[in-house]
Amino acid sequence: MHNVIFAVEGALRVLLVGLLFGAGLPAVFALGVRALAYGEGGGTEINSQAPHLLGKVLAYLAFAVVVGGVLLGLTVIVASGLGKELTFDGGVPTFVDE
Helix, strand or coil, rough: HHHHHHHHHHCCCHHHHHHHHHHHHHHHHHHHHHHHHHHHCCCCCCCCCCCCCCHHHHHHHHHHHHHHHHHHHHHHHHHCCCCEEECCCCHCCEECCC
């Protein structure tokens, strides 16, 4: 029975990470594009609005989150290729030997 629980826990973790990086980052990017359009004053092409600073700030924040996620993924891949492992002990990412 314990093996089934461990298998379900592992499957849920894989599902969560897959949703986060597989669908989450593209969704954040799409929200960033939409916020950038709002920041530039684009609503509809017929009724143009005034530019909004908040839209630009939110867009750049969303793009920074996406770039951070991509860089984190690349770091994990490169670290595993060099025989290292990326851990977050204490909240700070560090490289340790595998």
